[in-house]
C-alpha cells in the first residue's frame with residue numbers, strides 16, 4: 001500500500017509530464033509549420049514580379065527565373081551594336097495586303113500613317129498588332145504646292161494659328177496607336193519657326209515624339225522640338241528616292257556606314273511594292289551587324 005502509495009503519485013506526475021511534453025511538442029510543431037509557411041510565402045512575391053517581366057521574352061510562364069537570364073545576356077551584345085531605325089512612310093492608301101507583308105518583317109521598326117486615307121485606321125491597326133511603332137505622318141504644305149499636293153487636312157502656310165492647331169489635333173485623332181509624328185512633305189512649313197512651334201506644341205500636348213523627315217535643308221523643326229522639350233530625331237537617309245534595287249541597296253549600305261560611324265541612324269522608306277520587296281532582302285542581310293530599333297528609341 002505504502003509502495004503503491006509511493007508509486008501512486010509518481011504515475012500521474014509522469015503522465016502529466018508526458019502530456020505537458022506532448023503539448024509543448026505540438027506547440028513547437030505548429031510554430032515551426034507556421035514559420036515554414038511564412039518562409040515559403042516570402043519568396044513567392046519576387047516570383048510573381050518576375051513573371052510579367054519575363055513574359056514578353058518567353059512564352060513559357062512555367063519557367064519563371066530562367067527566361068530572365070538569357071534575355072539579359074542577349075541584351076549585352078545587342079546594346080553594343082549600332083542602332084538602326086527604319087521608318088516606313090505614307091501608309092494609308094496602300095493596300096492592307098502590302099502593309100501586312102511589310103509588317104511580317106521580324107524586326108522592330110516604325111510606320112508613319114497618313115490621316116484621312118482609305119486604309120488609315122486599318123494600316124495603323126495592322127502595324128500595331130504586329131508590334132510595330134505607329135506615327136502620324138502629318139501632311140504639311142510643300143514649296144511646290146499646288147503642283148505637289150500634301151493631301152486632305154494638311155497644315156497650310158496661310159491658315160491661322162487656331163486653324164493649324166486644330167488640323168494637327170484632328171490628324172492626331174485620326175491615327176490609332178500613335179506615339180510619334182513625322183512630316184509628310186512640308187518644305188514650306190518646316191523652315192518657319194512660328195508655325196512649327198504651334199505644330200510641335202500640339203504634339204507635345206499628346207506626349208508624342210517627333211521625327212524631322214528633313215524634306216527641306218533649312219528645316220527648323222528639329223531645333224524647335226528641342227527648345228520645347230519634345231523628344232526628337234532627324235532622318236539621315238532616304239532609302240527609295242530611286243526605286244531600282246541597286247539604288248536602294250546603295251542607300252541602305254550608306255545608312256549602315258553612318259550607323260557604324262555615329263552609333264545610330266534613322267532611314268526613311270516608303271510603302272512602295274518595290275521597297276517592301278527590297279526590305280525583304282536587305283533586312284536579313286545585316287542582322288547581327290546592327291540593332292534594329294523603333295524611331296522613338298532614338299528620339300531624345
Ligand SMILES: [Zn+2]
Nearest residue numbers: 089090184185
Ligand atoms: Zn510622306
